[in-house]
Amino acid sequence: MNNFDFCSSTYFAFGKGKEKEVGKLVKKFGGSKVLIHYGGGSVVRSGLLDKVKTELTNMNISFIELGGVKPNPILGLVYEGVELCKKENVDFVLAVGGGSVIDSAKAIAAGAVYDGDVWDFYDKGKEVEKSLPLGTILTIAAAGSEGSGGSVITNENGMLKRSSCYDVPVAKFSIMNPELTYTVSKYQTACGAVDIMAHVFERYFTNTEDVEITDRFCEAVLLTMIKEVPVAIENPEDYGARSNIMWAGMVAHNNICGVGRGQDWASHRLEHELSGMYDVAHGAGLAVMFPAWMKYVMNHDVNRFAQFAVRVWGCKMNEENPEETAKEGIAKYEMFLKSIGMPTRFKDIDAKEEDIPAMIQKILLYCSSVGNFVKLEPEDMEKVYKLAL
């Protein structure tokens, strides 16, 4: 196990009706003038936004609004939010929505108290040293942004999708009511599930030895997802399934499953260019990239992939030929993806082989290789992309 520092300081208020505590929680964490940040019409239509405003008003907390966040949130709207916060002396940012909204809110919270360009945190890897306090009301189980320091923003100028991950813009509180995810479509539920499982894979496939406790935590999340996701897709209002998935999404990415171990993140980098170029859901892009990545890197540590197959997918260990077991695990994962309606190939998302060089070029603007479990050079990236054709 590697040395590590870990602090997951977010206050989680989880369960039915918990959104009613938003006013109390904003006050607890020092907010008096709030920017409510949200996406499209669903939080309006569902009445959630009105509820939030009522609760804030009841606690004598004033607020302004900025809606319009779309999947793959863009820098333009972040700039708008930053300006708004500065102009209106906002002292608290409240994200109401899914990962895109929370990521955008994190950027705004950091940018609002930064003298330079907020894009520095994403493009230049500049560390976020301070931010406005942030709260979230989560409406989609997927990105885990409600409990993590991560944020992914796309700069429309060149469609550059970049991430920032520091401790500062971690939410002070996150309200997680599984009922709020009842209206998430089957497709988006599946995309979210893929994202959650991918956050675990990035941590699970490691070269670090002696990591049994986090191996088991990773497997715990995956086993939960395998059981609960089909239930939630079959019956969107199954509270048990929705609640297990929602909490799994948080623990998959607040790093309790990843402490003390090297992590990979190549597939996320490869996927970012895919969804950056085609504007496909992140989860769908990951469903295309991960099986390909697994096949490409499997022989780097067959035993780890065999363990994955046995512990997560219930495969029988083939002691004489662990490679067969490893392959079987990957095949079962791919079958699971298909069973929940996910794409697994370029053609399923209308991605094109001829765009591969351009995607690699975009990655190379940022770094010369990706991944840690296996370091992928440009020629490897090409091979992984091609395995996804």
Next chain:
Amino acid sequence: MNNFDFCSSTYFAFGKGKEKEVGKLVKKFGGSKVLIHYGGGSVVRSGLLDKVKTELTNMNISFIELGGVKPNPILGLVYEGVELCKKENVDFVLAVGGGSVIDSAKAIAAGAVYDGDVWDFYDKGKEVEKSLPLGTILTIAAAGSEGSGGSVITNENGMLKRSSCYDVPVAKFSIMNPELTYTVSKYQTACGAVDIMAHVFERYFTNTEDVEITDRFCEAVLLTMIKEVPVAIENPEDYGARSNIMWAGMVAHNNICGVGRGQDWASHRLEHELSGMYDVAHGAGLAVMFPAWMKYVMNHDVNRFAQFAVRVWGCKMNEENPEETAKEGIAKYEMFLKSIGMPTRFKDIDAKEEDIPAMIQKILLYCSSVGNFVKLEPEDMEKVYKLAL
């Protein structure tokens, strides 16, 4: 899944050499005058205490000391610590040791800023509303006190062992260097392991439905312990085993394994009277009580015990007779306890059948029944104790 609030705000600095960061961390959390609280001679002999003093001095942090904490920490020393803090204007309590030291330090930290009697927090269930900030340097993997709000103190006046569990005296930081546990004896290592697994059992055996994610987290800790504890007992300087056990001990009790589910805690109550009366190690007492409790309550939910047997102990499910599977799981747990040198019966710890009524009487001073998975009335308590004979 039940509604819940969860916040585990401790900053964990984990790994080799991390105790060198103590000065930096005390300063980060606002300490300038520290009470160093510790137990017997081991932290002196090992040189750890000197290292800590050097690091504090290097950061221009002044300190005073209070040693002498013993297993089953007593109220008398807590009073002494509280007086010392008030008299010397201490603004930070640093626990250097295991669960007993940390529990004692929590009581001191809470008592130092309380006008009444600190025992109120334990005997009367009074909520701790504020405390001095607390840091820990952990030297034994067992109690999980480094990441929890819990604290158990024994009042020598009547040998009343009582617990307090609120959010306030949670450590601001905990330094966890697995190397510091190399000198923990085989017996104490096993006692710690029993305690860690017991913290999971108290959460695992629940009546709450739809708790797959926390079921799996509980099982993750147990599977890790089953693998790593024998390794650490065989080779006390196995860093991999020690590090997995140390982190497992924290997650077993910071409630990440217990959120959203009813918890039991009968066995802990029954055990407290055992170790309160005989001054036996808490872990050894739990090793005696838990198999007995499991046998007594098993039929309340055979399927849960069968799941425990299959997922944790690798038993084959007997679909026609799940009770047999459930029993097999309990038997395997008992065999595991014996294999790591733990007592499992009253006679192994020189406890006496004739003391059972007195132990039950002490429990009844505090509450009329114990447990939640199964509510144990006095007559049930007697039967459980007798199953441990």
